[in-house]
Amino acid sequence: MEVTTIKRIAVLTSGGDAPGMNAAIRAVVRTGFYYNLEMFGIYRGYEGMIQNEIKKLESKHISHVLERGGTFLKSARSTEFRTPEGRKKAFENLQKHGIDALVVIGGDGSLTGAHLFYKEYGIPAIGIPGTIDNDLAGTDLTVGFDTACNTAIEAIDKIRDTATSHDRLFFVEVMGRDAGFIAINAGIGSAAAATLIPEKKMPIERLVERLKARTKAMKQSNIVIVAEGGKSGGAAEIAEKIKKQLPYYDIKVTILGHLQRGGAPSAMDRVLASKLGVAAVEGLLQGKYDVMAGVINNKVVYTPIAKAIVGSKEVDEDDFRVVRILST
Amino acid sequence: MEVTTIKRIAVLTSGGDAPGMNAAIRAVVRTGFYYNLEMFGIYRGYEGMIQNEIKKLESKHISHVLERGGTFLKSARSTEFRTPEGRKKAFENLQKHGIDALVVIGGDGSLTGAHLFYKEYGIPAIGIPGTIDNDLAGTDLTVGFDTACNTAIEAIDKIRDTATSHDRLFFVEVMGRDAGFIAINAGIGSAAAATLIPEKKMPIERLVERLKARTKAMKQSNIVIVAEGGKSGGAAEIAEKIKKQLPYYDIKVTILGHLQRGGAPSAMDRVLASKLGVAAVEGLLQGKYDVMAGVINNKVVYTPIAKAIVGSKEVDEDDFRVVRILST
Amino acid sequence: MEVTTIKRIAVLTSGGDAPGMNAAIRAVVRTGFYYNLEMFGIYRGYEGMIQNEIKKLESKHISHVLERGGTFLKSARSTEFRTPEGRKKAFENLQKHGIDALVVIGGDGSLTGAHLFYKEYGIPAIGIPGTIDNDLAGTDLTVGFDTACNTAIEAIDKIRDTATSHDRLFFVEVMGRDAGFIAINAGIGSAAAATLIPEKKMPIERLVERLKARTKAMKQSNIVIVAEGGKSGGAAEIAEKIKKQLPYYDIKVTILGHLQRGGAPSAMDRVLASKLGVAAVEGLLQGKYDVMAGVINNKVVYTPIAKAIVGSKEVDEDDFRVVRILST
Amino acid sequence: MEVTTIKRIAVLTSGGDAPGMNAAIRAVVRTGFYYNLEMFGIYRGYEGMIQNEIKKLESKHISHVLERGGTFLKSARSTEFRTPEGRKKAFENLQKHGIDALVVIGGDGSLTGAHLFYKEYGIPAIGIPGTIDNDLAGTDLTVGFDTACNTAIEAIDKIRDTATSHDRLFFVEVMGRDAGFIAINAGIGSAAAATLIPEKKMPIERLVERLKARTKAMKQSNIVIVAEGGKSGGAAEIAEKIKKQLPYYDIKVTILGHLQRGGAPSAMDRVLASKLGVAAVEGLLQGKYDVMAGVINNKVVYTPIAKAIVGSKEVDEDDFRVVRILST
Numbered sequence A, B, C, D: 001m002e003v004t005t006i007k008r009i010a011v012l013t014s015g016g017d018a019p020g021m022n023a024a025i026r027a028v029v030r031t032g033f034y035y036n037l038e039m040f041g042i043y044r045g046y047e048g049m050i051q052n053e054i055k056k057l058e059s060k061h062i063s064h065v066l067e068r069g070g071t072f073l074k075s076a077r078s079t080e081f082r083t084p085e086g087r088k089k090a091f092e093n094l095q096k097h098g099i100d101a102l103v104v105i106g107g108d109g110s111l112t113g114a115h116l117f118y119k120e121y122g123i124p125a126i127g128i129p130g131t132i133d134n135d136l137a138g139t140d141l142t143v144g145f146d147t148a149c150n151t152a153i154e155a156i157d158k159i160r161d162t163a164t165s166h167d168r169l170f171f172v173e174v175m176g177r178d179a180g181f182i183a184i185n186a187g188i189g190s191a192a193a194a195t196l197i198p199e200k201k202m203p204i205e206r207l208v209e210r211l212k213a214r215t216k217a218m219k220q221s222n223i224v225i226v227a228e229g230g231k232s233g234g235a236a237e238i239a240e241k242i243k244k245q246l247p248y249y250d251i252k253v254t255i256l257g258h259l260q261r262g263g264a265p266s267a268m269d270r271v272l273a274s275k276l277g278v279a280a281v282e283g284l285l286q287g288k289y290d291v292m293a294g295v296i297n298n299k300v301v302y303t304p305i306a307k308a309i310v311g312s313k314e315v316d317e318d319d320f321r322v323v324r325i326l327s328t
Helices: A021-034 A045-050 A084-096 A108-121 A145-166 A181-189 A204-216 A235-245 A257-261 A267-285 A305-310 A317-327 B021-034 B045-050 B084-096 B108-121 B145-166 B181-189 B204-216 B235-245 B257-261 B267-285 B305-310 B317-327 C021-034 C045-050 C084-096 C108-121 C145-166 C181-189 C204-216 C235-245 C257-261 C267-285 C305-310 C317-327 D021-034 D045-050 D084-096 D108-121 D145-166 D181-189 D204-216 D235-245 D257-261 D267-285 D305-310 D317-327
Strands: A008-013 A038-042 A054-056 A101-106 A125-129 A169-174 A194-196 A222-227 A251-255 A291-296 A299-304 B008-013 B038-042 B054-056 B101-106 B125-129 B169-174 B194-196 B222-227 B251-255 B291-296 B299-304 C008-013 C038-042 C054-056 C101-106 C125-129 C169-174 C194-196 C222-227 C251-255 C291-296 C299-304 D008-013 D038-042 D054-056 D101-106 D125-129 D169-174 D194-196 D222-227 D251-255 D291-296 D299-304
Touching: A008 A021, A008 A045, A021 A038, A021 A101, A021 A267, A021 D317, A038 A045, A045 A084, A045 A108, A084 A108, A101 A108, A101 A267, A108 A125, A108 A305, A125 A267, A125 A305, A145 A169, A145 A181, A145 A222, A145 A251, A145 A257, A145 A267, A145 B145, A145 B257, A145 D267, A169 A181, A169 A235, A181 A194, A181 A222, A181 A317, A181 D267, A194 A204, A194 A317, A204 A222, A204 A235, A222 A235, A235 A251, A251 B251, A251 B257, A257 B145, A257 B251, A267 A291, A267 A299, A267 D145, A267 D181, A267 D317, A291 A305, A299 A305, A317 D021, A317 D267, B008 B021, B008 B045, B021 B038, B021 B101, B021 B267, B021 C317, B038 B045, B045 B084, B045 B108, B084 B108, B101 B108, B101 B267, B108 B125, B108 B305, B125 B267, B125 B305, B145 B169, B145 B181, B145 B222, B145 B251, B145 B257, B145 B267, B145 C267, B169 B181, B169 B235, B181 B194, B181 B222, B181 B317, B181 C267, B194 B204, B194 B317, B204 B222, B204 B235, B222 B235, B235 B251, B267 B291, B267 B299, B267 C145, B267 C181, B267 C317, B291 B305, B299 B305, B317 C021, B317 C267, C008 C021, C008 C045, C021 C038, C021 C101, C021 C267, C038 C045, C045 C084, C045 C108, C084 C108, C101 C108, C101 C267, C108 C125, C108 C305, C125 C267, C125 C305, C145 C169, C145 C181, C145 C222, C145 C251, C145 C257, C145 C267, C145 D145, C145 D257, C169 C181, C169 C235, C181 C194, C181 C222, C181 C317, C194 C204, C194 C317, C204 C222, C204 C235, C222 C235, C235 C251, C251 D251, C251 D257, C257 D145, C257 D251, C267 C291, C267 C299, C291 C305, C299 C305, D008 D021, D008 D045, D021 D038, D021 D101, D021 D267, D038 D045, D045 D084, D045 D108, D084 D108, D101 D108, D101 D267, D108 D125, D108 D305, D125 D267, D125 D305, D145 D169, D145 D181, D145 D222, D145 D251, D145 D257, D145 D267, D169 D181, D169 D235, D181 D194, D181 D222, D181 D317, D194 D204, D194 D317, D204 D222, D204 D235, D222 D235, D235 D251, D267 D291, D267 D299, D291 D305, D299 D305
Parallel strands: A008 A038, A008 A101, A101 A125, A125 A291, A169 A222, A169 A251, A194 A222, B008 B038, B008 B101, B101 B125, B125 B291, B169 B222, B169 B251, B194 B222, C008 C038, C008 C101, C101 C125, C125 C291, C169 C222, C169 C251, C194 C222, D008 D038, D008 D101, D101 D125, D125 D291, D169 D222, D169 D251, D194 D222
Antiparallel strands: A038 A054, A291 A299, B038 B054, B291 B299, C038 C054, C291 C299, D038 D054, D291 D299
């Protein structure tokens, strides 16, 4: 597929939803209008592309969406898009609508789909990192991560009130899949006694030691942050183990769960999403295909999708050191 | 114990903590100062009374506490206070400090303790209803209930964002022990598809019918509120049953848990706690003992503790009708 | 106009908007559907009735509105509706759509309109109290008041942080028109040094005395709440006077303004609005016309509009006493 | 003053307070403890240094402060510290307590003080950028900026509810002194019709044109963000001018004011403050004096204070372009 000039761009959201996706969609569409393009929305991600759930977007569709959590284009998993037949159907639907280019907002799985699609059908595609997990290279932050951290910290602030009132030990499980970014920030931000992340195995014995030391220091209430994807198990499992070794502790578990995915996006996520929405459309117009738009050091950067996915970001060793110093 | 004039009042919080307890403590202490009394704080509830954790309170102790969740006097369970020996020790400690009267902030168990103590030792005691469960008679609202409802609703607002984006069915479990008050308000306030409360048994079949009807009406995302104390089981158990009967649904469970106990109290809880704090001290000065101060129809009312506990409030039949009409 | 059975109800919002109006509209419409009625929305209040901005409402129009501030039916002032000609046009438009009855959500001005309209044209009309000012008789609370109090208190919590850090005296002006309800609750709820409401004139000298007394007591940071409608002037004016008498104080003024009108409604406002929405439609079906549905002592009560407007609620003397005791 | 090993560090906050200052103090103190140092708090900034308001800090002083707005060490302006005599007194007080080194948390004025003090008395001093204005070079973000942006945006979200309900045009004034950073983020984050910042003069005529164009496009509600330090005047002044040219608009003004300075710090500000607190103490131990610790591109960087102040950051031209594209 050869594209001289892009006239019609479609945008979709895919994978787990993240706060700020609506702001990103709005920015994509509005930037399209700024450059006099026709803009389309594909509903329910790649599945909707296959089912032809494609609609022309107008100004009214993106009015009052910036400040809302979730994605009004909806998201869905698509097993069919993983098959060549599925992708063929999807491509044909794009052709029916005369769509020249694609903006995909989502995490690594979603960007992989865009990459594959570009390689097979040559349709100009650009990605925007939209996931609360912050586990993509090529950008300092992904859209949704900051809001999820704020949500986690606000919830833990509430839990601390009751933990302190009763001198209890709480194990709070936060999201992040295989990545400990939310956990690290929640751990630093909530003065946690300990933070367990998938990237660093902490033996139960060391956690026990630390909690014992705190008891001696008369710190009677404690929050331990546990990232969901850790190899030592989730919050409930670890709490169970600690209970056996420190039976005098009054232990409780809270799994924050899906509320971390919702809510009005933070200022930072709105600004990031807006910048990346502009950058995605301008990138396409400048012939930047098969890349992800990100922000590094306050500047827009385009990274080949293949690199953004593979070279997945790691929790900074320095950040982990900060956690350790401050929770001693 | 005969008391002509009350000079020294002690205040304690007991049982599960609730937002607004600090506001109630502050109001009690400040009202005491207004009437030129000496005020004492008993730390960690009845347990602290037995352990003699009693401290004279000054203006600085209640500065900047009104707006904070939890209770700075802390709370604890006390098995010893349930024994005559424990209560004897407790009473002796009060005498050591020359304490004339007691303000107890807590739920039914805590008020029962105050009642018993008054009957045994004649020490003037007055209760303030402090519990998120709202399950006490003699007051329209208990301190902490309104904040817990707001916390639940704000969390469910976030969950709805992601539920809608993915067309999912969420079972959200809220607190309330044996009472469905938080659940009813959360159900009405979050436009839930269904609300399950301990007071009303809803057969799984009826829930299945309703969800099927909604599917037909193209309402693809759903929130079902489940009160923790229901006989049909918690959110996880009910979700499991529904999954078997409606396998095509994408079902998730969130247990809000202890975050419902914390957080800065709402305006309403601050005002209620403040009024009741004033009323408790003025009640004692007017010779109203063994009663609970409550607010009914915007007016302070004193109810014998025995009645406040026994005649426990029920979810209004009309409220349940509203739930049913609005979630059809 | 004789109505045997009501088949088509129209709902409108009028006057200053209030959080929870959307929840009320939703409840009205959904209750209408429950009773198999046809439901209409009138946009932009009475002005829209005159301009025939009337639309049939379906389920989709009220989806995801309960949790949002403002009113999706919009509100507007209408000078034309105050004229007989305007009301005639309005009535003819209702007839065109075959509308049998009216639900009016708003404050005293809006309810006066409904009352007048009913008297002139006999169209069954019922009111729902929707105003942040809480200045209507016939209901313990008006829809929007609780949210406005929460918004005010959350803002003042923030202001207190900076006031305390700098030992400053802040004059914070809150809304409420001629009524001091928001001010009283904000004053109690924020531990204000003083609260100035329209209903009680406080001489500047007394305020000066109180502030001087606090300075002696080493209370260096202070919040003074000023209701907007006070006869002594707004926050800026009073601050100016105090500055002259207490020049050593570092004084700042914040006028909270319109942010008090917006925001997601609180749990309490959602529940209140929902109950009143159900009550309004059921009231009409039971032949209750020219009344306002309210909640008194947790029960739905219908009050003739004429009484709800005239016998306007007053700030409770007891509440003002609480303010005085707690801010000493 | 020659320092072989640093044993006693004092920390102070100075200038306008910012959310996250408490988190920074806590991190400084806790890191000191980690390295077995004695830690001191200087109350009320440089003024307190002159008045010898210096106190040894222990673990309990920094418990439960991380999550609170403001600064528990308080802040104050000091004219005396600008004189050589004042600084002499201040230095002598530090000597009395055997204080070896200084951590100063504040904006450009506060850092200038540290710089001067270091030059005059050779006392090792390091700065942490703490200001909501974000107007310091040497760091991507200053502590407090992110929270202030969130506060502004949450307030504007509420204002938008009422603006939309009434089709009104709101001029919202945000803080930032001479810098437009908060305004830019608020403008992008709230889908503002226009954003006026001190760095870019926008003629009233162009604003009028844009508002007229929006009216044609049927965008009836509008938010215009005005930075406080703009040369065209504040929100009230600009609103007045627009009113004259667009009399049919229903125009309102809200000045957000000091609430932007308070509130629990955001996750990002807590993490930033914590990192910089660790970096400040470690910097001092590594002999890095007269510098400011900042974070650039997720890495801690030390910049000479003289450079951090002078080369004050500018609003990115690209960010302004994003504002323009998205508010068209």
